[in-house]
Amino acid sequence: MTSTIHGPGPLPTPPLAQEGPDGLVEMNWDPITRIVGSLGIYTKIDFKKKEVVECHSTSSIFRGYSIFMKGKDPRDAHFITSRICGICGDNHATCSCYTQNMAYGVKPPHIGEWIVNLGEAAEYMFDHNIFQENLVGVDFCEKMVAETNPGVLDKANKTEAPHAGEHGYKTIGDIMRSLNPFSGEFYREALAVSRSTREMFCLMEGRHVHPSTLYPGGVGTVATIQLMTDYMSRLMRYVEFMKKVVPMHDDLFDFFYDALPGYEKVGLRRTLLGCWGSFQDPEVCNFAYRDMEDWGRKMFVTPGVVVDGKLVTTSLVDINLGIRILLGSSYYDDWTDQEMFVTHDPLGNPVDRRHPWNQHTNPRPQRRDMDDKYSWVMSPRWYDGKDHLALDTGGGPLARLWTTALAGLVDCGYVKATGSSVQINLPKTALKGPVSFEWEIPKHGSNTIERDRARTYFQAYAAGCALHFCEKALEEIRAGRTKTWEKFEVPDEGIGCGFTEAVRGVLSHHMVIRDGKIANYHPYPPTPWNANPRDSYGTPGPYEDAVQGQPIFEENTRENFKGIDVMRTVRSFDPCLPCGVHMYLGGGKTLEKLHSPTQSLTGE
Template identity: 80%
Template sequence: MTTTPHQGGAKPSKSAKGSQDSELVEMAWDPITRIVGSLGIYAKVDFKQRRVAECYSTSSIFRGYSIFMKGKDPRDSHFITSRICGICGDNHATCSVYAQNMAYGIRPPALGEWIVNLGEAAEYMFDHNIYQENMVGVDYCAKMVAETNPGVLATAERTEAPHAADHGYKTIADIMRSLNPLEGEFYREALQMSRLTREMFCLMEGRHVHPSTLYPGGVGTVATVQLFTDYLSRLMRYVEFMKKVVPMHDDLFDFFYTVLPGYEEVGRRRVLLGCWGSFQDPGYCDYDYRNMTDWGRRAFVTPGVVVDGRLVTTDLVDINLGIRILLGSSYYDDWEGQEKFVTHDPLGNPVDIRHPWNQHTIPHPQKRDFDDKYSWVMSPRWYDGENMLALDTGGGPIARLWATALAGLVDIGYVRATGNSVQINLPKSLTKPEKSFEWKIPMHNGQPLSNAIERNRARTYFQAYAAACALYFAEQALAEVRAGRSDTWTPFTVPDEAISCGFTEAVRGVLSHHMVIRDGKIANYHPYPPTPWNASVRDSYGTPGPYEDAVQNTPIFEENPPERFKGIDIMRAVRSFDPCLPCGVHMYLGNGGELRRLHTPHAFGA
């Protein structure tokens, strides 16, 4: 991890009110993420009040898939959009296929749908595992804690782990040491699991991360009993692994609450969560927009918008119509007055000019100015009829589990939503007995809680949830094969005119693809993954994006003075969202040109 202070070192400045009780230090961490280095966090830290006073999230790259998708054959859209990201490319391919299914009016065979679900489950397991254990885990490892909070590590040495019998680590410090990069026992074990889960994905869809057997209408995978047996043998090893991981992380995260009173406030923001649903049920999902309300609710991860802990909708039609793309502080010109591609949806509902179906991407590069425009990320919002809500995905899992829990619609034995929790039942594995876990809606002092720790905890539980769902999907797929229903693909024709949308969950949260077809070609195409929702900047109304909001007012518990400040509490707040910038912004050079790097400003406000 590299902390890059303001150019010339940490620079103190008086607060706006000139208070003698407050002294702000301008600091920057750019890049911050351990995945792709284009996310920058610029903050003013008040070391007297031990709190972050101000935060800006920036992205320095622009690509432009929404521009060069125009005029393409829609049948190529999943292959092209898969390349948006080298991490969650299969999520984009899947979402694009969903949008194409709607546009072409096709329904894949059940077996094809189960295979897609198995692939997506493997992707969730792979990505959440490698991110949680090999990237987020570093922020909580012994080496990091020793550098930022040596007093916490000393206490961890004396604190016995409550679930030592389940995971094998006697003290909390032992858990922290197991997370040390490269040398930690658990760190290395997690790397082996990531290989296993990638193999599972490749069994279903041919290649990871850009699937080679996924098409509109289903898959080209040859489905056999041996195929699913190979998948299941790996899955059961992962199931056994999760029986260790869940209690281990519970011990670690609970310890931070105990040893650092008030740590609940790190990365905390108002509960504004969005989930677009995942894992289609082929018994109900026909990809017809007119039936989307019903088949959306039949998904094995329930779509929903959660506001202040309350579920306000599970209707994908409402979710779709409520999406608004605002610009505000991003480097684009507005498209007011441009062509409106879609006036009404297939149900006759009016579609707003700021909806993705009607968006025009007009890039306007310029110097970064934190009082005006400072990032290539736009500001998606969800309109509830009164307010433009800055929804976040919480890194994906906390929104998925929260919406699914409150909806209470999922009950397949391996997982069950109760109305206020999600129960996960893992069967007997090689060396461990049957085990059940329950993710409960996090609360603090009677209020719903969305913060850094709970986003990370949910990621652990969702790995177990995905594994449990995969067991069910494999059983259903095997039943199709044994019954002789071996078709995995349905043929289709491309219409001259169509509008469509695909909704699913990328690993990091909500993912939608919106497409308009004219004369058999793509006239408009806009993918909206979790990154622009989470990394969005101050919008047209001045509302900060989720990263910015979660970091602002975060208390500082790090023991280091300003000159040696690493910003670990800020890092934990941002990384709890599983940040990854490629999906947020996209490069486009028109008909060709020379791209020159003139300078790299580091100063806050440069």
């Protein structure tokens, strides 16, 4: 047996199955980069029509946080749930603190919330930058395009970049070369930027990615002028970087539409987007459920659900009550005959049995069967009173910008929602004057390219928000209001729910307290929403839906097919969980056995 492990270089060719009697070829990618071996994409491809006919998304990992959270002290919830993920752990800690704030009835001091916002803004900037430039960017780099679409690379080398004066790359081919792993100029520059954004986060929350100064009731960070100065000095360098990044990515992504007519259909699915909102306004937010609609709409990223391009709600109460957890093709037994923890919310609205407050986790391991059960991921849906909608996050930024733009509620000077777009105004920096960008609702809908494009614009959006948060924090400090934490008591009985946006999309935590301990706790990060399998009604999950039916533009023959269009689509959602590698069997180097089982490592 031979094996090869690939880093960020060219895609391996997946094992090629025999063509079936229907003329379809089964091709599988398992694991997918960035999923630690837990995500597999299983497809059937019609090479004659150059189309993906069928797709199944599988997960081979069971976590079980909802099981071992039971009986724990609620005050430990954010420390424990942070460890759900080694990438977005701080998003979980933040969401858990929001949940606890509600359950305990505590409102943090203003400066405490501005510090949390600054930490979360730094996390968006850090994670989106490193994923976009050092992982997604590789899918569009010169080496990758040369291997999958040499004709496109030839055209890129001859195509002048429309915004060359803003980013410095003369042709689209030059942009692609700058994205080559390790050797590309922009690839290396982005790595350096990721360091400063991580430092920004640590200034506010102590440690990345598991915050050491974040608590219910506020933060333990000491609020000083020097703290904000250290953050701002790094932030302004990032702002200058974004003035180059946005036009560069616009040129690259627009080129793919021009070079490959019809590419807008890659990764296209019905526009069903969910955003749970981000960045609290402490002047309004008190974390009380009864006021949740009001303070939710004051977030600097507006919560909402977009159906077929239209905003159907901005109410966090509606969003909360509409969540349903379906099992469908996942490896679990149902909980219809088990206890209901919450029958009505604090406003008296009935709570469904399939809501996370009432969920029980009953794992049932079994053999994978693509016609029945094939994944450890459950199928979250949002019930609009008529249909169980398979919302996705658009990779996070697409849903955030879309809901915020349509709601038209945000205006803090640096960022403004117009009702059809989002304006981002970046101030003068050391080398460049003021720059304004505008993200508009994409005419091509929710597809692979637009998910990736939104990620670039949201980096600039997060930077603009951070500028505002710094100014507000400085106002508090200069006024002497430097208390960052408020005392609280844990009730014997209580419920809480927290809503925010993890980097790659919707994140909610739902907690029930009894006898002062956690009786039920269910976190729902973006990956279950995006990577879920077919549900109880047979509706495919978003990965499945986006890949299934998409055209294939790769120039390679069936025998050398890499599946780059499939990979671009899956990665446009920014799959969550720690980074993995490509691995396949065949065509590699035989591993040499160095020691017998009885030998020590020293050979003695």
